[in-house]
Amino acid sequence: MLDALNITEEEALGLAEIAQHDLALARDFARRAQAAADSEEANQLARSYQRAARSYRQTLALKARLRRDLAIAAQAVAATPRAKPSGAAVERRVGELREALLRMAWNEAERPEDERAETGDVEPDVEMFALRRHDVEFVIAEACLKNDFCEEPLDDHIARLAVDMDFAPSAIGRWRDMPDPPASAFEVESMADQWLSSA
Structure with a gap:
């Protein structure tokens, strides 16, 4: 059960890296949207900002869900009675x-x-x-x-x-x-x- 939920250290680092990129993109799009003189360009940048911000939130939510699911699985394993030796x-x-x-x-x-x-x-x-x-x-x-x-x-x-x-x-x-x-x-x-x- 724990093995099915667990991710490798490399995968965990990858999730953290994706979250960093999403946050950096969202900040960049927000800054550029606020500085845009043309309203059409500002709207496109704002939509790009919303997508990057949503991706960032989803990555954070995924990490939180994985952490919660692992804790629940660990509790279930701990509560399971140990099998008697043969x-x-x-x-x-x-x-x-x-x-x-x-x-x-x-x-x-x-x-x-x-x-x-x-x-x-x-x-x-x-x-x-x-x-x-x-x-x-x-x-x-x-x-x-x-x-x-x-x-x-x-x-x-x-x-x-x-x-x-x-x-x-x-x-x-x-x-x-x-x-x-x-x-x-x-x-x-x-x-x-x-x-x-x-x-």
Whole structure:
């Protein structure tokens, strides 16, 4: 709708130029008509002045109508409800969010080697990863319910959810460089999973 009404910058400049020429002609014809000694010549110049003045008014009216029509069209577009994302788009976004958040959760569970050596835990904390996994699914399920799901850029969406989950800020921007959790990391159930399966 807006595209049908819109004009290029060159066309807008052309309209402004036409209006300038019409105004210049109208002024010239008016000046010459007032200075004419012969009444026939004065009448012809006055008619030319009226045509140039009418053309000028029409150009100004056209510009005003275009501006008004564009404003009305923009309001109509703004008032139109946004289409819900397709199932495929939602499924893709859910997968991308899950991949990023699980990578951050696994990165957190692995911890640096020197940190693990201090505590005597040489293996990644798979129980903590199981809890984080449960949180990831909950956060994504909650995000899916919002009307604007899929609208913001992927990295912004991931960062917002990661901040909500209290992932380390230094990890959020590096999720693409992090490895996927190994299949064995998914074998441990969280307390929430155990509770749900026994309910």
